[in-house]
Amino acid sequence: MSSPCPFAIDPMVGDLNGETARLRALGPITRIDLLGVPAWTVTDHALARQLTTDTRLVKDINAWSLYADGVVTTQWPLIGMVLVDRSMFSVDGAEHRRLRLKTAQALAPRRLEELRPVIEQLTADLLDDLEAAGAGGAAVDLKEVFAYPLPMRVVGDLMGVAREDHAQLLDWYKKFFSVMTPQDERLEVMSGLDVYFTDLVRQKIADPADDLTSAFVTADEGGEPLTEEEAIGNIKALVAAGHETTVSLIINTVRALLAEPEQLAKVLAGDVEWKQVIEESLRWDGPVSHLLMRFATEDIVVGDTVIAKGEGVVMSYRAVGRDTAVHGETADEFDVTRSTANRHLAFGYGPHICPGAALSRLEAAIALPALFARFPQLRLAVPDSEIGNLPVLTQNDLAALPIILN
Numbered sequence: 001m002s003s004p005c006p007f008a009i010d011p012m013v014g015d016l017n018g019e020t021a022r023l024r025a026l027g028p029i030t031r032i033d034l035l036g037v038p039a040w041t042v043t044d045h046a047l048a049r050q051l052t053t054d055t056r057l058v059k060d061i062n063a064w065s066l067y068a069d070g071v072v073t074t075q076w077p078l079i080g081m082v083l084v085d086r087s088m089f090s091v092d093g094a095e096h097r098r099l100r101l102k103t104a105q106a107l108a109p110r111r112l113e114e115l116r117p118v119i120e121q122l123t124a125d126l127l128d129d130l131e132a133a134g135a136g137g138a139a140v141d142l143k144e145v146f147a148y149p150l151p152m153r154v155v156g157d158l159m160g161v162a163r164e165d166h167a168q169l170l171d172w173y174k175k176f177f178s179v180m181t182p183q184d185e186r187l188e189v190m191s192g193l194d195v196y197f198t199d200l201v202r203q204k205i206a207d208p209a210d211d212l213t214s215a216f217v218t219a220d221e222g223g224e225p226l227t228e229e230e231a232i233g234n235i236k237a238l239v240a241a242g243h244e245t246t247v248s249l250i251i252n253t254v255r256a257l258l259a260e261p262e263q264l265a266k267v268l269a270g271d272v273e274w275k276q277v278i279e280e281s282l283r284w285d286g287p288v289s290h291l292l293m294r295f296a297t298e299d300i301v302v303g304d305t306v307i308a309k310g311e312g313v314v315m316s317y318r319a320v321g322r323d324t325a326v327h328g329e330t331a332d333e334f335d336v337t338r339s340t341a342n343r344h345l346a347f348g349y350g351p352h353i354c355p356g357a358a359l360s361r362l363e364a365a366i367a368l369p370a371l372f373a374r375f376p377q378l379r380l381a382v383p384d385s386e387i388g389n390l391p392v393l394t395q396n397d398l399a400a401l402p403i404i405l406n
């Protein structure tokens with residue numbers, strides 16, 4: 001591979017804002033080191049749009065030289081982010097459209113309206129739990145008690161995953177994402193998930209119900225049934241993406257507002273819409289720091305850089321959200337009145353753009369106003385500088401958000 005000494009991404013996520021700034025300073029596309037494995041990463045808005053729509057970049061891991069040559073193996077801690085079943089996350093072109101169609105239909109804004117009362121009820125239940133946990137002015141972790149269970153319940157209901165299995169799934173995903181998990185344990189978690197979702201698919205084939213898993217394995221207006229492997233791959237992608245990211249959207253937004261009381265006041269006074277707040281949060285402190293990965297099927301020339309055939313390309317969406325060419329010189333600041341807020345690429349771009357974007361926006365648009373309506377005195381229980389990230393390299397995952405309710 002070309003230039004030496006790629007910029008090493010800190011697996012412990014000690015200083016996310018500093019890292020984002022340093023990455024951006026290295027230019028629109030730069031070399032990074034992901035736990036010993038080199039790749040390119042894109043930090044520029046225009047270039048991210050260009051490359052996420054470039055058909056010479058594909059998601060199929062077999063196009064990656066380091067994998068094909070046996071340099072990257074299942075011993076690499078991030079292998080689970082790229083070595084995935086055949087699914088809408090790993091396939092391109094016409095096959096990708098086929099694999100995505102049933103999901104796109106189930107997550108279309110009109111269909112999501114049916115979910116609104118369900119999400120409202122789940123939110124109300126969790127606010128009760130929160131009130132109980134924070135009674136008497138006790139500090140309580142908003143992540144653990146409120147934000148963390150909500151998206152899992154929503155995506156679990158959508159996919160037909162039984163409520164009693166959620167704790168097990170959440171525990172597995174925690175271990176899956178953490179770089180601290182020993183690799184043999186991570187591989188065990190991955191096979192646990194595989195067994196679990198294989199069983200789920202077989203059960204829905206035998207006894208279809210009104211959920212998206214059943215839609216995958218039956219013929220409907222979204223087309224013929226997917227194969228068992230495709231259904232399993234899609235479900236794994238949806239459950240992981242559907243719960244992990246929305247948790248961060250909710251708590252990162254709360255954190256940003258609690259750190260900026262004047263901005264919060266504008267929102268609570270109705271001068272700024274929640275919709276706008278959510279977009280600014282996605283831009284400034286979105287759930288995904290680095291999206292792994294696309295692979296070049298031929299040499300791609302980008303300015304004076306050549307992405308060689310077989311090399312991997314990451315999208316550093318956090319850095320992209322701070323692009324001054326799009327958001328101006330104040331791009332590093334959280335500002336709920338920013339006019340360019342909704343021009344972020346936090347959900348990606350191009351054919352693989354997040355199919356769950358509308359669902360996550362709906363969850364946040366229900367959860368956030370309900371939280372502040374119920375607890376108008378909500379405040380941080382620790383200084384903002386003490387809030388840290390989990391050791392998760394790709395995601396922007398707070399360890400906890402300690403708050404006091406009233």
Ligand code: PLO
Nearest residue numbers: 080081082084089236237240241245288
């Ligand atoms: C999680 C493990 C699954 O077996 C495969 C999979 C598919 C979709 C990925 C997800 C994994 C990790 C989280 C990702 C999601 C798509 C969107 C989500 C990357 C690898 C984001 C953007 O965080």
